Amino acid sequence: MPLRRLGRSLSLLALILLALALPGLFRLATSPSHLRLLPGEPYPLQAGLLYRWVDAEGRGWLSPSVRGLRLQGEALGQGRLELRFLGWVPLGTMQVSVVPRVQMVPGGQSIGVVTAPRGLVVERTIRVRAATGNEQSPAAEAGVQEGDRLLAVDGQPVQRATEVERLARLAGRAGREVSLQVERGSDRLTLRVRPVRVQEGDQELYLLGIVLQEATAGVGTLTFFDPERDLFAALGHQVTDTQERPVTLHDGQIVAARVEGLRPSLSGEPGEKVGVLDSGGSLGVIEKNTPFGIYGRLLREPPPGAVNRPVPVALAQEVRPGPAQMLTVLDDQRVETFEVEILEVRGQRAPSDRGLVLEITDPRLLARTDGIVQGMSGSPILQGGRLVGALTHVFVNDPRRGFGILAEWMVYETGLDGALPTPEARQGAPGERRKAS
CATH class of the missing domain: 2.60.40.1080 (Immunoglobulin-like)
Known part of the structure; x- marks a missing residue:
């Protein structure tokens, strides 16, 4: 007891x-x-x-x-x-x-995101059930890996999954293997795969057991760039596939885009910018696809924006609920300034692409789009002359409102923290108090 x-x-x-x-x-x-x-x-x-x-x-x-x-x-x-x-x-x-006060040039320009400038990216390898009933994974067994870039099949360059399907069908009916020219990092490999015959109803298919990602392009918005360090950031969120998995962006690029039309938002159905990619070449090479946007090396400066000079980047604790401005394109390549309201600055333990809650208040923008539309992701938010964040998501049932990411989190995702002195390197630095030994 x-x-x-x-x-x-x-x-x-x-x-x-x-x-x-x-x-x-x-x-x-x-x-x-x-x-x-x-x-x-x-x-x-x-x-x-x-x-x-x-x-x-x-x-x-x-x-x-x-x-x-x-x-x-x-x-x-x-x-x-x-x-x-x-x-x-x-x-x-x-x-x-x-940290020192960081400055960046705000964007607002529409950009096209090209996931692969040549070939097709292997999203994943899969198992297929052959007409005999056996499950096989022909591509994986031949050495194909997720993230490989498929450049050619039987010596023929490929840019679409339908081209691969056609060449696999020809080889399968002839009872032979196909030769895949694959790029993996800096290496080029030739792998031989025997297509597996699959029966789907009355249809006879010959499959390689790979899911391919075409060099599709989506329209988004440039958030900021640094002409001195030749870097850029855009979108404010990760590029994902239809199953919300991160897309591999090996040598992906951003290109200038023109907005040729707008489809307004409706409750439950976000609208979109109708964009056309510029044929003037790449603006930059994508090096990272992160939960906080895409980042990379700038090859040339984008078309002029609404603010063409560096502005201070606000730290998280400097951002306040209240009026702000958003930079984005509604017509052609002309960046305009629109009024928005920061409704909430969320206190969060870790960075997130939902650190801000925003509302579109500008009558001009509401008249054209009735709120946030697809293609606005990455549109920079300014408050008091500082870059404070970027638009990332729309509330599906209330398209006038959406989420944003704090600019501080995007800026330091570029690797600025690596340039700061460490505690060990700063022993005895002037102006710094330290414990007496």
């Missing part, structure tokens, strides 16, 4: 401690995992009686304030804070970077 009472007492104590720790856990959940500040910028941190933030590396960035603590770093660098319960139980961490 005493042991049972002791067990109950310990369980009750654990529940009490958990209840006391909940405010700290909630504070951690609503704090960014990575906080960026400008040099000398104060940032308030709330502290409770039982939990508080601790400068784990002794960088001298924390000081008392009326409402809790003030976080402030005077020199560029990186550090780490810990949220502790009762002063010693760690609940979690927050990375802190003191």
Whole structure:
């Protein structure tokens, strides 16, 4: 009996401690995992009686304030804070970077996203059931891999899946293998695959067991570019296939596009920009397809926009609900400025393409599109002369509203954090307080 009472007492104590720790856990959940500040910028941190933030590396960035603590770093660098319960139980961490003010040229230009300039990308290999009843995966067994680029079949260049189907059918009926010319990274391979005969009703098919992604092009919007570093960012969200899987963009490109028409949005059915790709060549090469947009190397500057100079990029804590402006194209290649309202800036632990809630308020834009349409993804959002975000998604049942991504998250996805000094490299840097040894 005493042991049972002791067990109950310990369980009750654990529940009490958990209840006391909940405010700290909630504070951690609503704090960014990575906080960026400008040099000398104060940032308030709330502290409770039982939990508080601790400068784990002794960088001298924390000081008392009326409402809790003030976080402030005077020199560029990186550090780490810990949220502790009762002063010693760690609940979690927050990375802190003191960064310079970054500037980018806002976009707004319509672009075409070309997933593969030549050949077809192997989306995946699959198993097929032969007419004999056996399941086979001929392409995979021959060495074909996901992400390979299929350039030619039996020496004939291919750009469409129907061309591959025709050549596989000819080889299958002749009872021979097909020769696939495949590009994998910097290597070119020749693989031989025997088509499998499949019977579907009265139809006889010869399949290779591969799903191919054609060099399709969609229309989106350029978010920003940096002419000094020759980089660009666009869309604000990942390019995915019909099953919401990321699309492989080996040597994908962006090209200038012209808007030749608009289909307005309806409740439950988003509208779209009707775009035509410019034949003037590539604007840039896509190097990354991420949850926060596509990024790459700029080959030449895009057509002129509404703002043709670098503007400051706002950090997340500088963005406020209220009026803002969106840059996008409705006619040809002319970038225009439209009024929008930032309804909500979401406090999030990790970056997301849904960090902002936006509403279209400009009568001119509403008269033309009745809200957000496909092709606007990536349209930059400006507030107070700063680049604060980009449009990413439309509310299907309320096309006047949609989500956006914070510009800070897109800008640092380009790799700017790698240029910051590390704590080890900054020992003794001027203006930086550190613990005496």
